[in-house]
Every structure is written in structure tokens, then in C-alpha cells.
Amino acid sequence: MTAGQTPLDRHAVPVEGDLSLPKPPGVIRRFWSRHPRLTDVLVAAAFTVPAVGASLLVAWVPDSVRNPDLAPLGAVVYVVGGATLLWRRRHPWAVLVVAWVISLVGVPVWDSVDVTLMAFALYALAVYGSVRAAWIGLAVSALVTAAGSGVVAAIAIESNVPVTAANFSQIGALLIVVLVGINIANRRRYVVALLDRAAQLARERDQTARLAAADERARIAREMHDIVSHGLTVMVTLAEGSAATTTTDPERAVVAMRQVAETGRRALTDMRRMLGLLDDGLPGELGPQPGLEDLAALVERFRGAGLRVTVSAEGIPPADPAEQLTVYRIVQESLTNVLRHAASGANVTVDVRYGTAGVVIGVTNDGPVVAPPLPGRGRGTVGMRERVALYGGTVESGPRPGGGWAVRATLAHEPAPAAAASTTPDESETAR
Structure with a gap:
């Protein structure tokens, strides 16, 4: 001194x-x-x-x-x-x-x-x-x-x-x-x-309060991305299909536009629910996050947008709502990427295995890549990595040898002690 x-x-x-x-x-x-x-x-x-x-x-x-x-x-x-x-x-x-x-x-x-x-x-x-x-x-x-x-x-x-x-x-x-x-x-x-x-x-x-606020903002940003990306992708696909069938099949075009409106209303509801987490002045808009019981409705929306989706599940689903939300969002993001990048009428297989140690999710499709595909910046893949990292899991995605694309995600039932930092997606994942 x-x-x-x-x-x-x-x-x-x-x-x-x-x-x-x-x-x-x-x-x-x-x-x-x-x-x-x-x-x-x-x-x-x-x-x-x-x-x-x-x-x-x-x-x-x-x-x-x-x-x-x-x-x-x-x-x-x-x-x-x-x-x-x-x-x-x-x-x-x-x-x-x-x-x-x-x-x-x-x-x-x-x-x-x-x-x-x-x-x-x-x-x-x-x-x-x-x-x-x-x-x-x-x-x-x-x-x-x-x-x-x-x-x-x-x-x-x-x-x-x-x-x-x-x-x-x-x-x-x-x-x-x-x-x-x-x-x-x-x-x-x-x-x-x-x-x-x-x-x-x-x-x-x-600093702890700021870090907690940053984590909460990142979580809400992931949810908003999944909601907006899914809703807009389905709406764009349905609108393009409706425009293509307006003259040849007006009734089918009307049904597609009604699905567009329903998808938009559902997306607005989800956005209001997420915004309600940021502003307590939105009474009546809060609700439970989607879970595994909502997977059937999610798949039906993609089927209505033109995807041929086959779902298979095995084992006992987890009871944790946060883990169920993670599984739901991974399936949603994977199907949204297929709808955005693959050709119309692609065959998609969703395979979910619930085990004693964790969950394994596989989403594959056989559709060729659309040229040009709908715009994307790869944030969905980053969001999936961040979600599974919270449960000590991994995400692997890439092209299949016979054509199409495959996504495989694994996560444990218990959250990881410290969330792993998300890695930068490679060029092929960013392109998707």
C-alpha cells in the first residue's frame, strides 16, 4: 500500500x-x-x-x-x-x-x-x-x-x-x-x-440479473423465430399453391386460403402469448406452451401445406413440459426447413424414440432442393442446437446419400449442469 x-x-x-x-x-x-x-x-x-x-x-x-x-x-x-x-x-x-x-x-x-x-x-x-x-x-x-x-x-x-x-x-x-x-x-x-x-x-x-435477462431474451427469441418461421413458411407455401390452382381447382384454392388464415391466426395467438411474457399488460393472452400432445395438429398443418408426413413414436414420452417443448420445436423446425427448401410433395419421415436415458428425434425427407429456396439464414439450426444443448444433447444435419436431407437430435431427460455454447453451423446447414 x-x-x-x-x-x-x-x-x-x-x-x-x-x-x-x-x-x-x-x-x-x-x-x-x-x-x-x-x-x-x-x-x-x-x-x-x-x-x-x-x-x-x-x-x-x-x-x-x-x-x-x-x-x-x-x-x-x-x-x-x-x-x-x-x-x-x-x-x-x-x-x-x-x-x-x-x-x-x-x-x-x-x-x-x-x-x-x-x-x-x-x-x-x-x-x-x-x-x-x-x-x-x-x-x-x-x-x-x-x-x-x-x-x-x-x-x-x-x-x-x-x-x-x-x-x-x-x-x-x-x-x-x-x-x-x-x-x-x-x-x-x-x-x-x-x-x-x-x-x-x-x-x-x-451482472447475474443482466445474464438472466439475456438468457430469457435468447429463449424468447428462439420461440419467436420458431413461431414466425413456421407460420410464415406454411402461409407462403399455401398461398403459392392456392395461386397455382385458382383457375384449375377453385375449391381447393379456397380451402388453401382458409388454411392460410387459420395458420395466421394461430401464429398471432402464439406471438401474443410470447409477448405476454414481456408485458404483464396483456391479460388473457397467456397460455401453455405446446407439448407432445400438439404434435398431431402440427403434422396435420404441414400435410395441409403439401408435405407427405409419416410419424412414428416409440417409448414413454417425458413428463417435463420444457423437454416436451424442446421435442416439439425440433420437429417443427425440421418440418419447416423441409417445407421451405424441399420440392413440393416431398415425403417426410418423423421418428421419435423415447428412452430411459433421453429422446432421439430423426426427421428425413427425400425431396430435392428447390431452386431458388425460400430465404433463410440458418438461425433455426442454431436454435435447435441451443435447445438440445440445455439437455446435454447434440444435433446432426446434412444431406442424405440418396437425396434429401436428414436431421438427428438427441437430448437427455435431465438438463445439463451448464448449457453448452452453441456452435456455428457449417455452410451446408446455413444454406438450409
């Missing part, structure tokens, strides 16, 4: 979000914490005024010391030393060095070692520096005090107190000052650490 201001001194306590920090107890303590510069001025005055006053008093009482003519010089030295206390927070080492010099310079004036300024500097070093710096400063201060006392003894100044006793008492006083400063500094650092930890927890809370 450098010898500078702590976060508490700079009033830079980190605050994140709605983190509410407790106020320091007491009106007086809060006042001093808000006015650090005023505190420094008062501390400097607390040292300078008595020291200068004592120096001037010595000048008026010539018999009090051996060299009363040097008393005015001592007053000037004390003014300089008191001025350095204004920088005790940012530069405690510099203040302590000045205190050592002033203590030695004052020996001829006071016939003794004055450790008052040294005590102020050591306290500042302990509070605004580090514990190691405080002990080093105390050791050097003890040497300076001993050296000054040696000078006093060498010039044989008469004193009622033995030099060694005075020396030990001064060093003991400095030790007490350092211990008090270290205790206060440790408490301040502990408070700063608690505030930093609270701010970190607040940031982690906000």
Missing part, C-alpha cells in the same frame, strides 16, 4: 446500483470525515501554536535554557515543521524526515530532544502508510532520539532527569503513538475492504 490517501479519505467509496452505505455514527465524526483539509489545518495548528509559544516564552525567560538567543530561530523551525503537517496524508515519509531534522536542530535551543513533531509524523505514517513503514519509521526515530540524547549528554548539560531515562520515556511515547495509529489504520482498512466487498456483491448481483 502506498503512502497516500485511503478511499475513505478521498470520499471515493465504491457504490454500485442501489447499494446503501451506513452513515458514520455521530454528527461530529461525520463532520470531520467531510472536511479532511480542515482537520489537517487544526492538527498543524495544534502543534505549531504551542511550539512557537514555548519558543517565544524561552526568549523572554533567558535563564530557562543555555542559548536563549536561538529561541526565535526555534520558533521559525517549528512553523516550518507545522506547515509540513498539512501534507501528512499524502507524504507522511517526508513529514517524518522533516521531524527528524527539526528534532536534531532543536537540541541546541531546548537542551533536549523534542519528539512532538516526530509523534505527529509517526501517527500519520501508521494511518496513511503501512504497518511496515510505521515500524521502520519508529526504529529510525528511536535512533534519532538516542543520537540527540547523546549530543545532549556530550555537551554536559545539567538536567534533573537522567539522559537515559528521558530517552526511554520518549521512545516509549513514540511506541504508544505508533500502536494507536496502526490500530486505527487496520480498522479503516477493514471498513474499506467491507465496502469494496459490498460493491463487488452489488456488481455481481447486477
Whole structure:
């Protein structure tokens, strides 16, 4: 830790979000914490005024010391030393060095070692520096005090107190000052650490909320893609078929257009339900997500759009609604891709196997690719990968050797501990 201001001194306590920090107890303590510069001025005055006053008093009482003519010089030295206390927070080492010099310079004036300024500097070093710096400063201060006392003894100044006793008492006083400063500094650092930890927890809370919101947006985006992509693909296919049979088979064209309207209404209902998850102000539009019991109706809609779909299922379906929705969406996206990219009248086989460990879904078709196919950007395949990744599964898709396309998805009954990141689809999947 450098010898500078702590976060508490700079009033830079980190605050994140709605983190509410407790106020320091007491009106007086809060006042001093808000006015650090005023505190420094008062501390400097607390040292300078008595020291200068004592120096001037010595000048008026010539018999009090051996060299009363040097008393005015001592007053000037004390003014300089008191001025350095204004920088005790940012530069405690510099203040302590000045205190050592002033203590030695004052020996001829006071016939003794004055450790008052040294005590102020050591306290500042302990509070605004580090514990190691405080002990080093105390050791050097003890040497300076001993050296000054040696000078006093060498010039044989008469004193009622033995030099060694005075020396030990001064060093003991400095030790007490350092211990008090270290205790206060440790408490301040502990408070700063608690505030930093609270701010970190607040940031982690906000980040967790943002990640949860991002996951929810991604989930809703997948649902919206499946709803819109499926609905519009079926509607476009039915509309093209109706336009092609308007003159040759008007009744069939009418039926196709009614299916277009029904598909559009169903898509709107699904979209309202999804939007209801985003806005609580849409009452009456919320409903259950589709499940395995809705697969038959889904297949019928694709059959009405011209696909020849064969469905086979084996095993006991899972009871988890989320897993049922995943199976439903994978079948829906696979059939939508067939309707979008394969030729009209393609034969499609949907094979769903429910096992004890998981579900295996296979969707194959024998239709050649339409040129040009309906536009797509491969997001449906990415969505399928993301869905099965939540259950620790995989998706494989690609062209069949004999023509057509095949999709195979596997997923476990239990969600994966950590959702795997979706991989980038290859060029063939993106094209589909």
C-alpha cells in the first residue's frame, strides 16, 4: 500500500446500483470525515501554536535554557515543521524526515530532544502508510532520539532527569503513538475492504440479473423465430399453391386460403402469448406452451401445406413440459426447413424414440432442393442446437446419400449442469 490517501479519505467509496452505505455514527465524526483539509489545518495548528509559544516564552525567560538567543530561530523551525503537517496524508515519509531534522536542530535551543513533531509524523505514517513503514519509521526515530540524547549528554548539560531515562520515556511515547495509529489504520482498512466487498456483491448481483435477462431474451427469441418461421413458411407455401390452382381447382384454392388464415391466426395467438411474457399488460393472452400432445395438429398443418408426413413414436414420452417443448420445436423446425427448401410433395419421415436415458428425434425427407429456396439464414439450426444443448444433447444435419436431407437430435431427460455454447453451423446447414 502506498503512502497516500485511503478511499475513505478521498470520499471515493465504491457504490454500485442501489447499494446503501451506513452513515458514520455521530454528527461530529461525520463532520470531520467531510472536511479532511480542515482537520489537517487544526492538527498543524495544534502543534505549531504551542511550539512557537514555548519558543517565544524561552526568549523572554533567558535563564530557562543555555542559548536563549536561538529561541526565535526555534520558533521559525517549528512553523516550518507545522506547515509540513498539512501534507501528512499524502507524504507522511517526508513529514517524518522533516521531524527528524527539526528534532536534531532543536537540541541546541531546548537542551533536549523534542519528539512532538516526530509523534505527529509517526501517527500519520501508521494511518496513511503501512504497518511496515510505521515500524521502520519508529526504529529510525528511536535512533534519532538516542543520537540527540547523546549530543545532549556530550555537551554536559545539567538536567534533573537522567539522559537515559528521558530517552526511554520518549521512545516509549513514540511506541504508544505508533500502536494507536496502526490500530486505527487496520480498522479503516477493514471498513474499506467491507465496502469494496459490498460493491463487488452489488456488481455481481447486477451482472447475474443482466445474464438472466439475456438468457430469457435468447429463449424468447428462439420461440419467436420458431413461431414466425413456421407460420410464415406454411402461409407462403399455401398461398403459392392456392395461386397455382385458382383457375384449375377453385375449391381447393379456397380451402388453401382458409388454411392460410387459420395458420395466421394461430401464429398471432402464439406471438401474443410470447409477448405476454414481456408485458404483464396483456391479460388473457397467456397460455401453455405446446407439448407432445400438439404434435398431431402440427403434422396435420404441414400435410395441409403439401408435405407427405409419416410419424412414428416409440417409448414413454417425458413428463417435463420444457423437454416436451424442446421435442416439439425440433420437429417443427425440421418440418419447416423441409417445407421451405424441399420440392413440393416431398415425403417426410418423423421418428421419435423415447428412452430411459433421453429422446432421439430423426426427421428425413427425400425431396430435392428447390431452386431458388425460400430465404433463410440458418438461425433455426442454431436454435435447435441451443435447445438440445440445455439437455446435454447434440444435433446432426446434412444431406442424405440418396437425396434429401436428414436431421438427428438427441437430448437427455435431465438438463445439463451448464448449457453448452452453441456452435456455428457449417455452410451446408446455413444454406438450409
